[in-house]
Each structure stands twice: as structure tokens, then as C-alpha cells.
Amino acid sequence: xxxLLEVDDLSVAYRAEGGDVAALRGVSxxxxxxxxxGIVGESGCGKSTLAxxxxxxxxxxxxxxxxxxxxxxxxxxxxxxxxxxxxxxxxIAMIFQDPMTAFSPVLTMGDQIIDFQQHTGLSRAARRxxxxxxxxxxxxxxxxxxxxxxxxxxxxxxxxxxxxxxxxMANPALLVADEPTTALDVTxxxxxxxxxxxxxxxxxGAIVIVTHHLGVIGELCDRVYVMYAxxxxxxxxxxxxxxxxRHPYTRALIACDPGAIATRQGVLPTIPGRxxxxxxxxxxxxxxxxxxxxxxxxxSTAPPRVRVSDRQAALCHKVVP
Amino acid sequence: MLGYAxxxxxxxxxxxxxxxxxxxxxxxxxxxxxxxxALGPRATPELKALLIQRMGLDQPLLSxxxxxxxxxxxxxxxxxxxxxxxxxxxxxxxxxxxxxxxVVSLGWAVVLGIALGCLAVIWRDTFIDRLLGVLSVSxxxxxxxxxxxxxxxxxxxxxxxxxxxGAGQKGDWASQARALILPSFAIGxxxxxxxxxxxxxxxxxxxxxxxxRTARAFGLPETVVVxxxxxxxxxxxxxxxxxxxxxxxLSSAVFVETVFSRPGIGTLITGxxxxxxxxxxxxxxxxxxxxxxVVVTAADLLIARLDPRVRDVLRG
Numbered sequence: 132x133x134x135l136l137e138v139d140d141l142s143v144a145y146r147a148e149g150g151d152v153a154a155l156r157g158v159s160x161x162x163x164x165x166x167x168x169g170i171v172g173e174s175g176c177g178k179s180t181l182a183x184x185x186x187x188x189x190x191x192x193x194x195x196x197x198x199x200x201x202x203x204x205x206x207x208x209x210x211x212x213x214x215x216x217x218x219x220x221x222x223i224a225m226i227f228q229d230p231m232t233a234f235s236p237v238l239t240m241g242d243q244i245i246d247f248q249q250h251t252g253l254s255r256a257a258r259r260x261x262x263x264x265x266x267x268x269x270x271x272x273x274x275x276x277x278x279x280x281x282x283x284x285x286x287x288x289x290x291x292x293x294x295x296x297x298x299x300m301a302n303p304a305l306l307v308a309d310e311p312t313t314a315l316d317v318t319x320x321x322x323x324x325x326x327x328x329x330x331x332x333x334x335x336g337a338i339v340i341v342t343h344h345l346g347v348i349g350e351l352c353d354r355v356y357v358m359y360a361x362x363x364x365x366x367x368x369x370x371x372x373x374x375x376x377r378h379p380y381t382r383a384l385i386a387c388d389p390g391a392i393a394t395r396q397g398v399l400p401t402i403p404g405r406x407x408x409x410x411x412x413x414x415x416x417x418x419x420x421x422x423x424x425x426x427x428x429x430x431s432t433a434p435p436r437v438r439v440s441d442r443q444a445a446l447c448h449k450v451v452p
Numbered sequence: 453m454l455g456y457a458x459x460x461x462x463x464x465x466x467x468x469x470x471x472x473x474x475x476x477x478x479x480x481x482x483x484x485x486x487x488x489x490a491l492g493p494r495a496t497p498e499l500k501a502l503l504i505q506r507m508g509l510d511q512p513l514l515s516x517x518x519x520x521x522x523x524x525x526x527x528x529x530x531x532x533x534x535x536x537x538x539x540x541x542x543x544x545x546x547x548x549x550x551x552x553x554x555v556v557s558l559g560w561a562v563v564l565g566i567a568l569g570c571l572a573v574i575w576r577d578t579f580i581d582r583l584l585g586v587l588s589v590s591x592x593x594x595x596x597x598x599x600x601x602x603x604x605x606x607x608x609x610x611x612x613x614x615x616x617x618g619a620g621q622k623g624d625w626a627s628q629a630r631a632l633i634l635p636s637f638a639i640g641x642x643x644x645x646x647x648x649x650x651x652x653x654x655x656x657x658x659x660x661x662x663x664x665r666t667a668r669a670f671g672l673p674e675t676v677v678v679x680x681x682x683x684x685x686x687x688x689x690x691x692x693x694x695x696x697x698x699x700x701x702l703s704s705a706v707f708v709e710t711v712f713s714r715p716g717i718g719t720l721i722t723g724x725x726x727x728x729x730x731x732x733x734x735x736x737x738x739x740x741x742x743x744x745x746v747v748v749t750a751a752d753l754l755i756a757r758l759d760p761r762v763r764d765v766l767r768g
Binding site: 186188216217218219220221224225227229232233234235236237238243246247249250281283297301 | 662665673674680685
């Protein structure tokens with residue numbers, strides 16, 4: 132059986148002055164229906180580009196240089212723009228990072244959420260009623276008032292609940308959430324995580340959560356892909372990733388997670404150095420310049436993808452099966 | 453919304469009063485005794501005294517101001533010293549010419565400006581975009597009286613295509629339209645540049661906004677995205693600029709009407725200042741300020757209608 136979502140060796144480059152920037156370099160991942168996938172990495176690792184590719188909404192200056200994104204076996208990136216547009220909001224839905232700016236400031240929430248259901252062909256009144264029901268489901272008590280409000284009249288948590296509701300109303304095969312809790316404060320974040328967890332069963336398709344926050348991954352996901360410099364450096368079920376991380380970058384990432392640090396220290400641990408320049412990626416392992424275990428081979432030769440179990444693999448010279 | 457409207461209108465009235473007080477002060481700073489200028493060097497002191505009395509210049513300043521405001525509130529702007537007609541009648545007789553000139557100038561500035569701005573967005577970062585940029589900045593930088601003089605020289609004097617002076621024959625639409633082309637071009641050209649730049653910038657900004665991406669991510673057709681989600685926001689700064697432009701166009705009209713010898717508020721006020729015809733000067737300034745404030749207030753209310761955030765910020 133082929134997976135619901137298959138990303139196969141996907142490479143995406145941004146055209147820029149002074150050379151192209153390789154944002155994704157041979158990324159592969161799969162997601163089954165009912166599965167929640169996490170994509171984690173620091174800023175600039177390509178996870179937002181991956182999210183944009185998953186909903187077939189890459190920027191105009193982005194080129195798919197290799198690979199495919201297949202949804203139910205169909206390559207969505209090679210479709211005509213009109214066909215891609217029809218996928219969005221129906222088969223694919225997205226929850227955006229910043230609920231502050233994700234909605235148009237000059238239209239009411241109701242107006243927008245009604246527009247977002249345009250593919251249903253229902254009357255505006257019927258769409259409004261659907262929206263009302265869904266808002267109640269995501270925990271907005273006064274759904275009618277919420278629909279009449281403008282985005283700036285709602286709290287960040289309310290807006291993100293409304294964004295979740297809008298995405299759920301598409302009843303999508305694939306739900307992509309790009310940093311769904313990053314712009315929220317801690318209490319709101321907990322509420323939204325709780326909401327997404329309770330709604331997991333509502334969604335028949337796969338959920339992909341893109342975040343830099345390991346806590347969110349731990350709370351929500353079944354499997355995790357760790358990204359670094361446009362590549363997936365490790366994939367593992369969430370428990371294995373926390374308890375037996377194999378790639379040095381994953382280990383460093385977990386060591387830096389403030390939520391996971393057991394003993395109080397004077398300074399937060401950090402990963403020294405910075406990610407490589409993706410306009411000119413290093414010849415060997417991308418993480419080698421920052422890796423404590425790196426040797427001459429790491430710096431000169433691209434690392435192999437080493438399978439440590441049927442569900443865990445790492446892109447590293449130092450990992451032995 | 454109603455509270456906001458009342459606030460805006462009250463503010464407009466306050467501005468009007470302040471402008472008139474400033475105007476009074478300036479009239480008294482200008483050298484030259486209006487009666488001597490009106491009556492010439494050989495006027496007798498008795499005649500001068502009579503005229504000064506008729507113009508109300510012998511009364512204390514505060515009392516003059518009071519009488520002026522009281523009369524203005526009832527629509528009486530005084531009597532033209534020269535023609536002995538009510539000032540309001542004199543103004544209303546020429547105002548349609550200025551209004552027509554302003555509306556036509558601004559009208560094609562808006563149409564061409566928005567079109568050029570959108571073209572620049574469509575062909576962003578290409579040669580055409582840069583060419584339009586240079587063109588816009590050139591149009592902004594050249595003062596309207598320079599355009600007026602050169603277009604007069606080229607199209608009226610050298611080529612003889614268009615009339616050089618006047619507003620055309622009364623009742624002959626074609627001749628009036630032909631007489632409008634050069635003056636409205638002279639006034640409008642600056643604003644084409646402004647509006648084109650502004651529309652380009654605000655469209656680019658809005659099209660890159662997150663909520664446009666959201667609308668696309670939900671599969672809305674591109675026409676809906678552009679017309680409902682983008683243009684509605686991008687048009688707001690343009691409305692504000694056009695309203696402010698209404699004021700600037702009125703002052704350009706003073707130059708341009710003089711250059712083209714068109715009847716209008718501009719020629720009226722220039723003549724009145726030269727002759728120290730104070731009732732006409734005061735009346736015209738009051739009328740134009742009021743007109744300008746009406747336009748700006750209407751634009752503010754329209755913007756508040758389009759953008760709920762403005763409404764809320766100003767409601768406090």
C-alpha cells in the first residue's frame with residue numbers, strides 16, 4: 132500500500148542574486164492516513180519551504196529542481212496552477228504560524244471563513260452555519276459573535292482556534308500546520324496543543340506539524356523528521372527520537388531544549404557555530420563544522436543514510452546500524 | 453462609526469475657525485491701505501474714509517472678526533468692494549470652473565496612476581518597472597507651473613493644436629473640453645507619478661502579506677484574492693493621498709488658471725489680493741478651506757469604512 136503523502140527526493144532552490152539558494156536538498160518523507168508527522172529544525176533549515184511545497188504554494192522565485200510530492204499517488208507539484216488551487220482548501224489545508232496576520236484585517240472572520248469554503252458550493256448561509264458549528268467544536272463559545280468580529284478584535288488564541296476551525300472545515304486529506312503555536316503565549320500554546328490532540332480523531336487524513344519546538348512534537352506527533360540545512364538528518368518514532376537520538380544534531384537539539392533540561396544551569400546550552408550558507412553548501416556533512424564528532428571524512432564526503440531500525444534512520448558517518 | 457464621524461466633523465470646524473483667524477492676521481500684516489489702492493493716488497480723504505467705513509475697517513479688530521464669523525455662519529460672506537455683489541455669488545459663479553478643472557485633473561491622475569502602478573506590479577523588477585519608476589519620479593519632481601508653461605508653448609504656440617487661453621465657448625462642450633486638456637494635464641501630471649508609486653508600493657506590500665497567502669492556501673480564485681483581499685487594503689493610502697491632493701490641486705489651480713487665463717477661484721483670489729479686495733479674499737479662502745475640509749473629512753470617513761482598524765483606533 133502506498134502512503135497517503137509521499138515526498139520523494141524533493142529539492143527546491145530559490146533564485147537569488149549571487150546564485151541559487153538550495154532550501155531543500157533531497158528530502159523524502161511519508162505519512163499514512165491518521166498519522167501525525169512532526170518536522171523539526173532550527174530557523175532556516177527549510178521546514179517552511181517544505182510546508183509550502185506540501186500545499187503546492189511555493190513562492191514565485193522557488194524552483195523544484197528534483198523530486199515529487201505525491202498525495203494519494205498524484206504528483207501535486209507538476210499539476211497546472213488551477214488544479215493545484217482546487218486541491219488547496221479541499222484536499223490540503225493549512226494552519227499558519229501567526230494568527231495575528233493570517234487573516235485579512237479588513238474583513239470579518241465570518242466573511243473570510245465563509246470564503247474559505249467556496250469549493251463546497253453551499254449557500255453563504257449554509258457555510259455560515261457550518262462555520263458556527265465548527266467554531267463551537269474548537270471551543271469558541273460565542274461563535275456568532277466571533278463570526279461578526281474583525282481579526283484584531285479577537286485574542287491570539289481565539290484567532291488560532293478559528294484558523295484551526297477553518298482548516299478542519301475543509302475535511303482535508305492532508306493538514307499542514309506551520310508553527311501552529313509559536314506566536315502564542317504559553318497558556319494559549321497549551322490550549323491549542325490540547326485542541327489539536329483532541330481533534331486528531333476528527334481528521335481522517337494525515338497531519339504534518341512543522342515546528343522548531345520539541346515540546347510540541349513530543350505532545351502531538353507519532354513520528355519525527357529532523358531537518359538541518361535543507362536535509363532530513365534523522366527520522367524516528369517520537370519516543371525513539373527522545374530516548375535514543377542517533378544523529379549528533381538531534382542530540383544537540385534535545386540538549387538545548389529548555390523544557391527538557393533537568394538541572395538548572397547558569398547558561399542555556401547552545402549549538403556553537405551557525406548553519407551553513409545554502410547558496411554554497413559544504414561538500415561533506417552539512418553539520419560537520421558544528422559537530423563535536425566530526426573528522427576529515429565528515430568534512431569531505433557526503434554522509435550515508437544509515438538505517439538503525441525499520442523506522443529510524445540517520446544521515447551520518449558516525450552512526451552504525 | 454457615528455461617534456467617529458461627529459469627531460471628524462467637529463475637528464474640521466475647529467480647523468476652519470483657526471484658518472480664518474490666521475487669515476485675518478495675515479490680511480493685516482500685508483502692507484497697503486485697501487482704500488488708497490482702490491481709489492488711486494488722487495482720492496480725497498473723505499472718499500477714503502467712506503470706503504474704509506463701508507469695508508468695516510474702522511472697527512476694532514475683534515469686532516471685525518466677530519461680524520465676519522456671525523455673517524459667515526449664515527452664508528453671508530460680505531459684499532465685493534468693487535462690483536458691489538455678494539461675495540458668495542461671485543465665488544459660486546467661478547467655482548464650477550475650478551471644480552471641473554480639479555476633478556478632471558485628479559480623475560485622470562487616478563486612472564493613469566492606478567493603471568501604471570498595477571503595470572509596475574505585474575512587471576515587477578523588469579525593465580518596464582524601472583522605466584515606470586523613473587517616469588513617475590520625473591512627473592513628481594517637475595512643478596505644475598513649469599509643465600503649464602512648456603505645454604502651453606509646445607501644444608498651443610508651436611503646434612497650435614489646443615487653445616492657449618480661456619475656458620472655451622459657453623455652451624460649446626467640445627471647445628470647453630479642448631480648453632481643459634492642457635491645464636488639467638499641467639495639474640494632474642504630478643499626481644500620476646505619486647499615485648503610481650503609491651499603488652505599486654501598497655500592492656506589493658499587500659500581495660506579500662500573510663493573509664493573502666492564507667486566502668491562496670484555501671484555494672480562493674486569484675481574482676477574488678486580488679480584488680477582495682488585496683485591493684481593498686492597497687487602495688486605502690491612495691484615497692488618503694488623493695484627498696490631500698485635492699488641497700494641493702486647489703493651490704496649483706491658482707498658478708495654472710493664471711497661466712492659462714481661465715476664469716476660476718485661482719484668478720479670482722489673485723485679482724482680489726492685488727486689489728486688496730478683502731471681503732473677496734476672506735470669502736474665497738473660507739470657501740476653499742471649507743471645501744478642502746469636506747473632501748478630507750469625507751476621505752477619512754471612507755477610509756474608516758474600508759478599514760475597521762482605523763475606526764477602532766480613533767474611537768479610542
